[in-house]
Amino acid sequence: MQFKLTCTDEDGTITRKEFDGIFLDDVVSKTQDFLHGVGFVFDELGVLRDAVEENEVDPATILDQITNAESPDDLKTIASYYKQYRHSD
Secondary structure, X not given: OEEEEEEEOOXXXXXXXXXXXXXXXXXXXXXXXXXXXXXXXXXXXXXXXXOOOHHHOOHHHHHHHHHOOOOHHHHHHHHHHHHHHOOOO
Protein backbone atom coordinates (compact mmCIF):
# COMPACT_ATOMS: atom_id res chain seq x y z
CA MET A 1 0.00 0.00 0.00
CA GLN A 2 1.12 3.51 -0.69
CA PHE A 3 0.70 6.30 1.83
CA LYS A 4 0.84 10.05 1.22
CA LEU A 5 0.76 12.31 4.24
CA THR A 6 0.49 16.07 3.72
CA CYS A 7 0.41 18.94 6.19
CA THR A 8 -0.04 22.63 5.36
CA ASP A 9 0.71 24.87 8.32
CA GLU A 10 -0.61 28.37 9.03
CA ASP A 11 2.11 30.13 7.00
CA GLY A 12 1.53 27.92 3.96
CA THR A 13 4.51 25.59 4.45
CA ILE A 14 3.72 22.19 2.99
CA THR A 15 5.29 19.06 4.45
CA ARG A 16 4.86 15.74 2.64
CA LYS A 17 5.86 12.18 3.38
CA GLU A 18 5.21 9.34 0.95
CA PHE A 19 6.00 5.71 1.65
CA ASP A 20 4.98 2.15 0.98
CA GLY A 21 3.90 0.00 3.88
CA ILE A 22 2.78 -3.59 4.18
CA PHE A 23 2.83 -4.00 7.96
CA LEU A 24 0.92 -1.91 10.47
CA ASP A 25 3.96 -1.45 12.74
CA ASP A 26 5.95 0.10 9.90
CA VAL A 27 3.10 2.40 8.83
CA VAL A 28 2.52 3.58 12.41
CA SER A 29 6.25 4.26 12.88
CA LYS A 30 6.48 6.34 9.70
CA THR A 31 3.29 8.19 10.58
CA GLN A 32 4.74 8.97 14.00
CA ASP A 33 7.87 10.40 12.34
CA PHE A 34 5.70 12.59 10.10
CA LEU A 35 3.59 13.90 12.98
CA HIS A 36 6.70 14.70 15.04
CA GLY A 37 8.17 16.44 11.99
CA VAL A 38 5.19 18.76 11.59
CA GLY A 39 5.24 19.76 15.25
CA PHE A 40 3.04 17.38 17.19
CA VAL A 41 4.46 16.47 20.58
CA PHE A 42 3.68 13.07 22.08
CA ASP A 43 5.63 10.16 23.50
CA GLU A 44 4.83 7.42 21.05
CA LEU A 45 2.29 5.97 18.66
CA GLY A 46 2.05 2.23 18.90
CA VAL A 47 0.17 -0.87 17.93
CA LEU A 48 -1.54 -2.98 20.57
CA ARG A 49 -1.63 -6.66 19.72
CA ASP A 50 -3.55 -9.51 21.18
CA ALA A 51 -1.29 -12.21 22.54
CA VAL A 52 -0.38 -14.64 19.77
CA GLU A 53 0.53 -18.21 20.51
CA GLU A 54 3.85 -19.27 19.01
CA ASN A 55 2.17 -22.13 17.13
CA GLU A 56 -0.02 -19.59 15.28
CA VAL A 57 2.97 -18.41 13.25
CA ASP A 58 3.14 -20.38 10.04
CA PRO A 59 6.76 -20.81 8.85
CA ALA A 60 5.55 -21.29 5.27
CA THR A 61 3.90 -17.87 5.37
CA ILE A 62 7.09 -16.24 6.63
CA LEU A 63 9.16 -17.96 3.93
CA ASP A 64 6.69 -16.87 1.26
CA GLN A 65 6.88 -13.25 2.42
CA ILE A 66 10.67 -13.30 2.44
CA THR A 67 10.82 -14.93 -0.99
CA ASN A 68 8.45 -12.33 -2.46
CA ALA A 69 10.07 -9.27 -0.85
CA GLU A 70 10.83 -6.64 -3.46
CA SER A 71 13.54 -4.71 -1.66
CA PRO A 72 15.94 -4.85 1.29
CA ASP A 73 13.57 -2.48 3.13
CA ASP A 74 10.78 -5.03 2.72
CA LEU A 75 13.03 -7.67 4.27
CA LYS A 76 13.79 -5.38 7.22
CA THR A 77 10.09 -4.75 7.71
CA ILE A 78 9.30 -8.46 7.62
CA ALA A 79 12.09 -9.17 10.12
CA SER A 80 10.88 -6.44 12.48
CA TYR A 81 7.33 -7.79 12.34
CA TYR A 82 8.37 -11.33 13.22
CA LYS A 83 11.02 -10.44 15.81
CA GLN A 84 8.36 -10.76 18.48
CA TYR A 85 8.25 -14.48 17.76
CA ARG A 86 11.96 -15.12 18.25
CA HIS A 87 12.99 -17.44 20.99
CA SER A 88 14.71 -15.60 23.80
CA ASP A 89 17.23 -17.05 26.22
